Amino acid sequence: MMRRVRGASVVLGLLTVTALAAPWLTPWNHEQLDWANIAVPPQFEGAHWLGTDRLGRDLFARCMQALRVSLLIGVLAALVSVCIGVAWGATAGYLGGRVDAFMMRFVDIIYALPYVFIVIILATLFERGSIAALLLAIGAVGWLTMARIVRGQTLSLRRREFIDAAIASGVSTPAILWRHIVPNVAGAVIAYATLTIPQLILFESFLSFLGLGVQEPSASLGSLINIGAQEMETAPWMLLVPATLLTVLLISFNLLGDGLRSRLAGDGAAVP
Amino acid sequence: MSADALLTVENLGVGYGDQPAVRAVSFDIARGRCLGVIGESGAGKSQAFLALLGLLPAQARVSGSARFDGHELLGGGGRSLRGRRIAMIFQDPMTALTPHLRVGDQIAETLVAHRGVTWTAARTRAAELLAQVRVGDVERRLRQYPHELSGGMRQRVMIAGALACDPDLLIADEPTTALDVSVQAQLLALLRQIVAERQMSMAVVTHDMGVIAALADDVVVMREGCVVERGCVDTILSTPRHEYTRALLAATPRLGTVGSLAAASAPPAGGELPLAAREVVVKHRLRGGWRPMSLTAVDGASLDVCAGEAVGLVGESGCGKSSLARALLRLAPVDGGRIVWLGRDVQTLDAGELRPLRSGVQIVFQDPLASLDPAMTVAAIVAEPLRALRPDLEAGARRSLVLRALEDVGLDAGYAARRGRELSGGQCQRVALARAMIVEPKLLVCDEAVSALDVSIQAQVLELLQGFKRRGTGIVFVSHNLAVVRQLCERVLVMYLGRIVESGTADAVLGTPRHPYTRLLLDAVPRLDPATARARLASFALRGDPPSAVERPTGCAFRSRCPHAVDACAERVPSLDTVENSHQVACLRWRELPE
Numbered sequence: 028m029m030r031r032v033r034g035a036s037v038v039l040g041l042l043t044v045t046a047l048a049a050p051w052l053t054p055w056n057h058e059q060l061d062w063a064n065i066a067v068p069p070q071f072e073g074a075h076w077l078g079t080d081r082l083g084r085d086l087f088a089r090c091m092q093a094l095r096v097s098l099l100i101g102v103l104a105a106l107v108s109v110c111i112g113v114a115w116g117a118t119a120g121y122l123g124g125r126v127d128a129f130m131m132r133f134v135d136i137i138y139a140l141p142y143v144f145i146v147i148i149l150a151t152l153f154e155r156g157s158i159a160a161l162l163l164a165i166g167a168v169g170w171l172t173m174a175r176i177v178r179g180q181t182l183s184l185r186r187r188e189f190i191d192a193a194i195a196s197g198v199s200t201p202a203i204l205w206r207h208i209v210p211n212v213a214g215a216v217i218a219y220a221t222l223t224i225p226q227l228i229l230f231e232s233f234l235s236f237l238g239l240g241v242q243e244p245s246a247s248l249g250s251l252i253n254i255g256a257q258e259m260e261t262a263p264w265m266l267l268v269p270a271t272l273l274t275v276l277l278i279s280f281n282l283l284g285d286g287l288r289s290r291l292a293g294d295g296a297a298v299p
Numbered sequence: 300m301s302a303d304a305l306l307t308v309e310n311l312g313v314g315y316g317d318q319p320a321v322r323a324v325s326f327d328i329a330r331g332r333c334l335g336v337i338g339e340s341g342a343g344k345s346q347a348f349l350a351l352l353g354l355l356p357a358q359a360r361v362s363g364s365a366r367f368d369g370h371e372l373l374g375g376g377g378r379s380l381r382g383r384r385i386a387m388i389f390q391d392p393m394t395a396l397t398p399h400l401r402v403g404d405q406i407a408e409t410l411v412a413h414r415g416v417t418w419t420a421a422r423t424r425a426a427e428l429l430a431q432v433r434v435g436d437v438e439r440r441l442r443q444y445p446h447e448l449s450g451g452m453r454q455r456v457m458i459a460g461a462l463a464c465d466p467d468l469l470i471a472d473e474p475t476t477a478l479d480v481s482v483q484a485q486l487l488a489l490l491r492q493i494v495a496e497r498q499m500s501m502a503v504v505t506h507d508m509g510v511i512a513a514l515a516d517d518v519v520v521m522r523e524g525c526v527v528e529r530g531c532v533d534t535i536l537s538t539p540r541h542e543y544t545r546a547l548l549a550a551t552p553r554l555g556t557v558g559s560l561a562a563a564s565a566p567p568a569g570g571e572l573p574l575a576a577r578e579v580v581v582k583h584r585l586r587g588g589w590r591p592m593s594l595t596a597v598d599g600a601s602l603d604v605c606a607g608e609a610v611g612l613v614g615e616s617g618c619g620k621s622s623l624a625r626a627l628l629r630l631a632p633v634d635g636g637r638i639v640w641l642g643r644d645v646q647t648l649d650a651g652e653l654r655p656l657r658s659g660v661q662i663v664f665q666d667p668l669a670s671l672d673p674a675m676t677v678a679a680i681v682a683e684p685l686r687a688l689r690p691d692l693e694a695g696a697r698r699s700l701v702l703r704a705l706e707d708v709g710l711d712a713g714y715a716a717r718r719g720r721e722l723s724g725g726q727c728q729r730v731a732l733a734r735a736m737i738v739e740p741k742l743l744v745c746d747e748a749v750s751a752l753d754v755s756i757q758a759q760v761l762e763l764l765q766g767f768k769r770r771g772t773g774i775v776f777v778s779h780n781l782a783v784v785r786q787l788c789e790r791v792l793v794m795y796l797g798r799i800v801e802s803g804t805a806d807a808v809l810g811t812p813r814h815p816y817t818r819l820l821l822d823a824v825p826r827l828d829p830a831t832a833r834a835r836l837a838s839f840a841l842r843g844d845p846p847s848a849v850e851r852p853t854g855c856a857f858r859s860r861c862p863h864a865v866d867a868c869a870e871r872v873p874s875l876d877t878v879e880n881s882h883q884v885a886c887l888r889w890r891e892l893p894e
Contacts, residue, residue, distance in 0.1 A: 188670040195628050196684035196734065197657030199650065206683075210674035 032286030035279040042276060043098060049091030057092040058244045060084060066262050078264045080254065090269055093246040097276070100161060100247070101228035105220050107166035108227075112173025113216055117208045119174070120181025121200070131178065134171050142168040150239045161240060165227050176219055180212040214291030222284035225277040232273060248273045305330045305468060305500045306351075310363035311373075313346045313355065313524075320346045322524040323363070328468065328517075333494060333501040335515025335532065337508065337547070339753035340724070343524040344504045348470050352387060353377040368467065383413045386461035390473035392453035396445040402429075402456050403441030409463045428459040433489060449844040451482035455489070462493065469494070472504045479615040479779060482844060484823040487513045488836040506753060508551045509825020512536060512832040520544045532829050550758040552782035554809065554824055572741050572773045573641045574627070574660070576602040580635030581622040581797075585849075594848045596622035598797035599636065602775070604742060609764070609774040611788035611805065613781060613820070617848060619797040624744045624777045628660050629653075658688045661735035665747035667727030671719035677730050678715035681705060684738045704737040705730075708763055725756035732763060742773045749783060761787055781824050785809050790881075793817045796848055796856040799875065803882030813884040815892065816857050855887065863888055 050056060054074055061073065061083040069078045069086075077086040119130040146164040153160030184190060184207070193203050232249025234240040241247040246254075248269050255266030304327040313321040321343040328334045336344045350361045351372050365372040367380060381387070389395040396405060406428060407421035416424070422441070429437045432455040445453055454474065461469055471490065475483040491514060494501050503514050511518055511532065518535040520528040520543065528541035539545045581597035597619040604610050612620040625631040627638060629645050638645045640656050648656065661684070664670040671680055681701045685692055692700075702712050708729040719727055728748065735743055745764065749757040764787060768774060778784050784791060784805070791808040793801040793816065801814040812818045822839060826832040843860050855873050858864035868887055875883040886892075 188664040188666055189672045191625075191630050192662065192664065192670050192731070192734065193672075193683060194630060195657065195660075195662045196738075197654060197687040198683060199687070202687070207672050207674075211672070213674075 029286070031282045032290075035282035035286070038275065038279045039283065042094065042272075042279070046091045046094040046098065049088060049095075053085060053088050053091075055085035055088040057084060057088045057246065059088070066258075068262070068264055077268050078262070080262070080265055081258065086265065086268055089246050089251060090248075090272055093241075093248045093251050093269065094272060094276070096158070096241055096245065096247040097228050097231060097249075097273075100158065100165065100231045101224040101280075104162055104165040104169055104227045104231075105224045107162065108169030108173050108223060109216060109220050110170075111166070112170035113177050113209060113212065115170065116174040116177025116179075117181050117204050117212065120178035121185055121204055121208060123182075123185070127178070131175075134174055137168070138171055146234060147239060150234070158241070161231060161234065164234075165230055169223060169227055173216070173219060173223070176215060177212050180215055181208050184208055184211055215288075218284060218288035218291045220284075221280060221287050225280035225284070228273075228280075229277060248276075303330050304328065306365065306367045306372075306502075308347075308351070308363070308365045311347055311350060311365060312360075312362040313343065313350050314360045314362075315358060319524055320359075321350070324521070324524070324526050326519050326526065326529065328500050328502055330467075330500055331498045332516040333503060333514050335511040335518045336502065336504045336521060337506065337511050337518060338521035339506055339547075339755065341523070342521040344521050345472050347521075348387070348472060348502065348504060351377050352381045352385060352470070354381075354387075382409060382466075383464050384466050385468045385470065386464070386466040387470040387472065388454070388457045388461050388474055390476050392450065392457045392477075393445060395457060396453060398445055400444075401441065402443050402445065402448070405445075406456070406460045406463055409460055413464050424463070425459070428462055429456070431462065431493070432456075432459045434459070449482075450478050451486060451844050454478065454486055458486075458489070458493070462497075465497070467500060469499055469501045470504070471501065473506070474503065475510060476505070476507070480781070480823040480825075481615055481820065483510075483825070484836060484839045487825075488839055490514060491833070491836060507825065508536070508548060508754075508827055509832065512827050512829045513825060513836055520547070536827055536829060547754060548827070550754040551827065552754075552757075552761075552780070552786045553827055554782050554785050554821065570606055572604050572606055573639075574602075574604055574742055574773075575639040576600070576623070576627060576636070577639075578636035579623060579626055579633060579638060581619065581626050581631050582634045583622070583631075592849065595797055595851070596631075596848060597626065600792075600794065600797070600799050601636075602627075602792065604773040604775060606741065606773050607768050607771045608790065609768055609776050609788040611784035611791040612775060612777045612794060613779065613784055613791060614794035615779065615820075617796075618794040619848070620777045620794050621746050622797075623794070624746050624775055625662070627742075627744055627775065628662055629656070630662070654688060657684070658738045659740055660742045660744065661738065661740040662744040662746060663728070663731045663735050663748040665750055667724045667731060667751060668719055670731050671727055673719055675718070676715065677705070677710075677717050677719075677722075680719075680730060681733045681737055684734060688738055700737060701733075704733040707736065708733045709759075723756075725752055725759065728752060728756075728760055729763070732760070736767060736772075740772065742775065743767060744775045744777070746777045747779070748776075750778065750780065757783070781809065781820060793820070796851055798856065798872075798885065800857065800886070801882075801884045802875070803878070803880070807878070807880075807882040811894065813878055813882070813889045813892070814857075814886050815861050815863050819862075855885075863892060 061079060064073050064075055064079050065083040066081050067075055067079050069076060075085050077090065079085055115130060119127045145167065149164040150160055190203065190207060193207055231240055231247060235247045235249030236253045241250055251269035252266060255269055258265045307327040309325045311321055311324045312319065324347055326334065338344045349355050351365050353375060361373055370376055370380060403422055403425045406425035407418060410416055410421035410424055411418060426437050426441060429440060434440050434455050475486050478486065503510060505511060515532045518530060518532050519526050522543050528539065528544045535544060539548060578599045578601060579597055580599060582593040582595050585592045585594055600623050612624060614620050622631050626633050633646050640659060645656055678701055681704055682697055685697050685700060705714060710726065710729055749760050752760060764774060776784060776788055788805050791805045792799050793808065793814065795816050801808055801817045808817060809821065812821060822835060826835060852859045854869040854871055858868040871887065873885040873887045875885045877883050
C-alpha cells in the first residue's frame with residue numbers, strides 16, 4: 028500500500044514539475060505555429076517530441092499548458108470545496124437540531140438538481156471559457172459530499188467527552204469548531220480531498236470536451252482529447268498523448284487518495 | 300501440582316515482536332474448583348487465557364505447554380476443544396453476541412455446530428439453558444435480539460450459551476466489570492450456583508478483589524506478565540506475602556474502613572458554595588419512532604455543596620446521577636427547577652455571562668482518553684481554560700501556570716509535549732484534573748472520574764482529590780462505587796430513577812441506611828472476606844434490573860424491586876422525610892422497617 032502511495036506521489040511530482048518547467052524545456056510555446064511541421068508524428072527533428080497538430084502547434088507544449096490548467100482547476104476547486112464543505116458540515120453537525128436539518132436539506136436539494144444543467148447555465152452566463160466561471164461551477168457541486176462527510180465525523184466527535192470538557196472550560200462555539208472539530212476531521216478531509224481532485228479534473232475535462240470549458244488558444248486535457256478524437260484516424264498521437272496523460276494523472280491521484288484514506292481515516296471510514 | 304488437575308499450564312509465554320505480554324506463567328486448575336486470576340490492566344491475565352483457546356491474533360508468539368485432561372491446548376489443540384469442553388464468557392456481552400441473531404438461535408447455533416442435533420432440539424435445549432441461568436419469561440427472551448436486553452440479561456445469555464455443551468471448564472474474563480453492583484451481585488451468585496451444581500471447573504479473570512473473594516477457591520496474582528503470588532483464597536486475602544498483593548488489597552476501597560479520606564466530622568466549616576440546585580428536572584429527548592418521546596432523567600432533585608466538602612451522588616446506571624451533575628455545568632438541559640450559581644440562574648446566562656460559572660465549576664469525566672482532544676498536546680489541553688477564561692494572560696505566564704498545574708497532579712514538564720494516546724489511563728485522568736483545576740474552581744464535578752482506573756491508580760487520584768478538598772474545593776462525586784464514595788465523601792445522595800431517595804452524612808446514609816434501596820445497594824458491594832462475601836451472595840435480595848426511566852412505575856419508583864413494597868407504595872410518590880439532623884429518606888414505610 029505504501030509503495031503505491033510513494034509511486035503515485037513521485038509520478039504526480041514529476042508531472043507537476045514538468046508542467047511548470049515546460050516553457051524552459053521546449054523551444055515551442057503552446058500558441059506558436061510551425062509552418063514547416065504541420066501534423067507531424069512524434070519526432071526529434073524540430074524538437075516536436077510528441078508531434079504537432081493541424082496548425083503546426085507543438086503537442087508537448089500544448090499538453091503541458093493543458094496539464095497546468097487541469098491541475099490548477101482540480102486543486103483550486105478541491106480547495107474551494109474543502110473550505111465550504113468543512114465549514115458547512117462542521118457547523119451543521121456541531122449545532123445539530125433545526126440548524127442541522129435546515130443546512131443538510133439545502134445540501135440535499137442542490138444534490139437533487141442535475142448539476143450538468145447548472146454548470147451549463149453558469150458557463151453560458153459568464154464569458155465562455157473564463158477559469159473563474161469554471162471554478163465556480165465545479166466548486167458549486169464539489170463541496171456537497173465533503174459537507175456530508177464532515178458532518179458525519181462531527182456528529183461522532185460531538186459526543187466525545189473532550190468537547191464537553193471544552194464547553195465546560197468556557198471555550199466559545201467558534202473556537203471549539205476551529206480548535207477541536209476541524210483538526211480532528213482533518214485526516215478524513217485530506218484523504219477525501221485527494222480523491223476529489225481527480226473527479227474535478229475529470230469533470231473539467233468533460234466540460235471542455237463539450238466545448239463549455241477552456242477556450243482556444245488555451246487548452247485543457249479535455250479539450251485536447253476532444254480535438255484529438257476528431258483527428259483519430261489521420262493523427263492518432265493527437266488523441267493518445269493527452270488521453271494517456273489524463274489517465275496517468277487520474278490513476279496517480281486515486282492511488283494517493285486511497286492510500287491516504289486508509290492511513291489517515293482508517294479503512295472502512297466514512298469516506299466514499 | 301495436584302493429581303486431579305483438569306488444566307495444567309507450564310511456562311506459558313506470549314509475546315508480540317520483542318515485547319513479552321506473558322512470561323513463563325504456570326498454574327493449574329483442579330477439577331471442581333475455581334481459580335481466580337487477579338491483576339491490573341496490562342498484567343497479561345486475559346492474554347494467557349486467550350492463548351489457551353487459540354484466540355490470539357496471528358502475530359502473537361506463544362510458548363510453553365498447557366495440558367487439558369490429557370490434550371495439549373497450545374499449537375492449535377485449543378481450537379477443537381473450545382466451545383465444547385472449554386467455554387469462555389467475556390466482559391462486554393454486547394460485542395460478544397451477534398447483533399442480528401435472536402437469542403434463542405444464538406445459543407442453539409453452538410449446539411447444532413458441536414453436538415450435531417437438529418435445530419428444533421437445539422431450541423428446546425436453549426430454553427432449558429435460559430431457565431437455568433434464571434432468565435424469566437423464557438419464550439419471549441428466546442425471540443429477542445441482543446440489543447433488546449439489559450447488560451445483566453445479556454451476560455446471562457452469554458453464560459447460557461457457554462453452558463450449552465456442558466463444558467468441563469468455564470473461563471470468565473471480567474464477567475461483571477461492565478455491570479452495576481446490584482446486577483454484579485446477582486451474576487456472581489448465579490455463577491457460584493452453576494459451578495457448584497454442575498461440578499465444573501472455572502477460571503475467573505478479574506481486576507476486582509471483590510469478585511475473587513466471591514468466586515475463587517485458589518488465586519493467582521499477576522503483574523506485568525508474571526505470577527507474583529499464588530495460594531488459596533483465604534490466605535491471599537487475609538495474609539498476603541508479596542508486597543504487590545498487599546498493595547492491591549490496601550488500595551481496594553472497602554466499606555468497613557470509615558472515610559479514610561473524608562473529614563472526620565460532618566460539614567466542614569468552609570461555608571456554603573454559591574451553588575443551589577432546586578427541584579431540578581432534566582429530560583432527554585429520544586429520537587426516532589413515530590412520535591418524539593422524552594425521558595425524564597432527573598425528576599426534582601436538589602443539591603447544595605459546602606466548600607471543602609465532597610458530596611457523593613450514587614445509584615445504578617440510568618438513575619440520573621450523571622445528568623444532574625452535568626446540568627450543574629449546563630452540559631445537560633434543565634427542564635424544570637433552578638440551578639443557581641452566584642445568585643444567577645445558569646439557564647438564563649448568555650454566552651458573555653457564562654464566565655463566572657465556567658471558572659467556578661469544572662468537570663472531570665469517566666473515560667480518561669476520550670476527554671482529551673487527540674489532536675492536542677497535554678500543554679495545550681491544560682492551557683485551554685486559561686485561553687478561554689483569562690485571555691489577558693501572556694503566553695509565558697500561561698505556560699508557567701500550566702506547568703504548575705501539571706506538577707500539582709504529579710506530572711513533570713516532560714509530559715507537556717505529549718499527546719493523550721501516549722499516556723496511560725491514570726496519566727490521562729491526571730491531565731484532565733490539571734485542566735479542571737488550573738482555573739482554581741470552587742466546585743469540581745467528578746463524573747465517575749475514577750471508575751475506569753485500576754485500583755492502585757484510583758487510590759492515587761482519590762488522594763489528589765482529597766488534596767483539592769483540603770484547599771477548599773467542593774466536590775460533587777458521581778459514582779456507582781459505594782466503597783469509593785465512603786472513602787472520599789462527607790455527604791451522600793442516593794438516586795433512583797431520577798429522584799433522591801436518601802440523603803445525609805456518609806456516616807448516616809451508609810452506616811445506618813433507612814431506604815430499602817440504599818440497604819440493598821450496600822448489600823451488593825463486594826466484600827473482601829470470602830466467608831462474608833459468599834454468605835451475602837447467597838442471601839442477596841435485590842432482583843431484576845433497574846427499570847427504564849421511560850416506563851417508570853407509578854408511586855414509589857422503587858416498588859417494583861422493593862422487598863418491602865405494599866399496595867400503598869403504588870399510589871403516592873414518597874417525599875423526603877427527615878430521620879434525624881440532615882439525614883432524609885423518601886420511603887413511605889421507613890418508620891416500620893427494622894433498623
